Amino acid sequence: SSGINAEYGEFQTFQHYFIQINLSRMDIVIELSGGAELLFDGKKRHEVSLPEEGWTLAKLLPWIRDNLLQERPELFMQGKTVRPGILVLVNDADWELVGELDYTLQRGDSVLFISTLHGG
Amino acid sequence: MTVPCVECGGRAILKRPKNRKELCKECFYSVFEEEIHQTIIQNNLFKRGETIAIGASGGKDSTVLAHTMKLLNERHDYGLNLILLSIDEGISGYRDDSLETVKRNQLQYSLPLKILSYQELYGWTMDAIVKEIGMKNNCTFCGVFRRQALDRGAALLKCDKIVTGHNADDIAETVIMNILRGDIARLGRCTAISTGSEGMISRCKPFKYTYEKEIVMYAHFKKLDYFTTECIYSPNAYRGNARTFIKDLEQIRPRAILDVIKSGEDMSIKDDVKMPTQMTCTRCGYISSSELCKACIMLDGLNRGKPQLSIGKANKRKQILKATADTGSTAAEMF
Numbered sequence: 001s002s003g004i005n006a007e008y009g010e011f012q013t014f015q016h017y018f019i020q021i022n023l024s025r026m027d028i029v030i031e032l033s034g035g036a037e038l039l040f041d042g043k044k045r046h047e048v049s050l051p052e053e054g055w056t057l058a059k060l061l062p063w064i065r066d067n068l069l070q071e072r073p074e075l076f077m078q079g080k081t082v083r084p085g086i087l088v089l090v091n092d093a094d095w096e097l098v099g100e101l102d103y104t105l106q107r108g109d110s111v112l113f114i115s116t117l118h119g120g
Numbered sequence: 121m122t123v124p125c126v127e128c129g130g131r132a133i134l135k136r137p138k139n140r141k142e143l144c145k146e147c148f149y150s151v152f153e154e155e156i157h158q159t160i161i162q163n164n165l166f167k168r169g170e171t172i173a174i175g176a177s178g179g180k181d182s183t184v185l186a187h188t189m190k191l192l193n194e195r196h197d198y199g200l201n202l203i204l205l206s207i208d209e210g211i212s213g214y215r216d217d218s219l220e221t222v223k224r225n226q227l228q229y230s231l232p233l234k235i236l237s238y239q240e241l242y243g244w245t246m247d248a249i250v251k252e253i254g255m256k257n258n259c260t261f262c263g264v265f266r267r268q269a270l271d272r273g274a275a276l277l278k279c280d281k282i283v284t285g286h287n288a289d290d291i292a293e294t295v296i297m298n299i300l301r302g303d304i305a306r307l308g309r310c311t312a313i314s315t316g317s318e319g320m321i322s323r324c325k326p327f328k329y330t331y332e333k334e335i336v337m338y339a340h341f342k343k344l345d346y347f348t349t350e351c352i353y354s355p356n357a358y359r360g361n362a363r364t365f366i367k368d369l370e371q372i373r374p375r376a377i378l379d380v381i382k383s384g385e386d387m388s389i390k391d392d393v394k395m396p397t398q399m400t401c402t403r404c405g406y407i408s409s410s411e412l413c414k415a416c417i418m419l420d421g422l423n424r425g426k427p428q429l430s431i432g433k434a435n436k437r438k439q440i441l442k443a444t445a446d447t448g449s450t451a452a453e454m455f
Contacts, residue, residue, distance in 0.1 A: 034180075034336065035348040084367035087336060094337070096135040097123040097142060116336045117363075118179065118350040 026050045026107050030064060034115035036086060041070045050105075057088070058101040060111070076113075085117040127151075133341065137331045137374035145341055152338050156326050157192050163313050165324045168199035170280040173321075174231070175270055176204040178221030181285030181327065183346040184335050189283065189326070190229050203277055204229075207269045208237035209262055210245025211351060218347040228345065236273040238265055242415075244422055250353055253427045258353040260431065264414045268406060274321045282323035289332040289370075291325070292377045293362040295384035300362065304389055305396050305409070311384040317398065320407050329378065333370075 030046040037044045046068055065073050075083060081101060082088055088095040089112040123132040123142050130144035174189055176182040193200050206222045209215055226233040239245050249261050274282050298307040309315055316322025339346055369376040401413035418430040
């Protein structure tokens, strides 16, 4: 077909792909407190859009270290997990309840890192 | 994906380190508060009518301590008078900010607050001390001075007891530290829930069996306001090694923290081992294991420009004093 119908057809195809791309991105919120925010330039809340679905926390941690962390990665991660003394909450609940590193993130999840490594 | 609370079936928000039980918010609050109440009752920590100074730094432990003491005092009618007692060590940028938190705590919990400073008590701030002695052994000076400062403050306020927010993780770390350094005198005392002797104001630790993780989670869910920066002088502290060890242990088997405390309690010293005797300082009357208490020795050292006198063993101190007397050189020149 040609003319306006053809262009509309292309637009629909474009819309279709555009929605597809958005659907496969995953928006989550990463929050920091207890002093952990100091490693992230003091920023306590980060809204991030991950490139596709199927991210476990095991995959998210090094991504945070490589993309959001501003300094001293050894104070955030130790080996494949968080440095001991940093609590992790997924949707305001202990990550130990949902399998820790094996938890698969869902769209809209929030992950909070609370550092306990300071005086009381 | 929600995990049910083992008590009531509600949405679990925490897995308890000590027994791996999953709890919802309300059940967690109940269990947390009730266990501390039981610790207080079973160990006879307080008597009706006593005035208690709560060692308050603005940090997570002392904030949760102030909140919990007030709550339990009212809920179970302990009949106590509670006061917040805060020590200003004179660490700029760290202590000034945390004291602001304590002032907010005073309003939030409607408790009277007293602040005492190293400057007024000793004539030295930690900043000045660190300038004098360098970045090592800072915590040794600070700890000794703070302990005495708390006692002096409590005496000024006519308190019967002091409570501090030391938690299970702290005490487990101290047990490990004392073992690593072979300090059997401290090892014997550090697991006691109440310490003190005649003439001194006793101090106790209601959080002795409370996990740091639970204190932080409690403060988080209850939205309690606390100060979170690490003391600028602490990165070089020896305790850091013990802390890393305890934290790594906790990841493998969380129950280990309570078990280390139990081991510390159960350790007994052979009869023929020489233990320090307890006496009082001839200069200030404070409790001491030698003629001059540690604080007086430290102040002496600082004021004479020979702060090394207070670090290390007593015979080394005598050596330094003898050597500097003989040659006329200062301790700094010797090192």
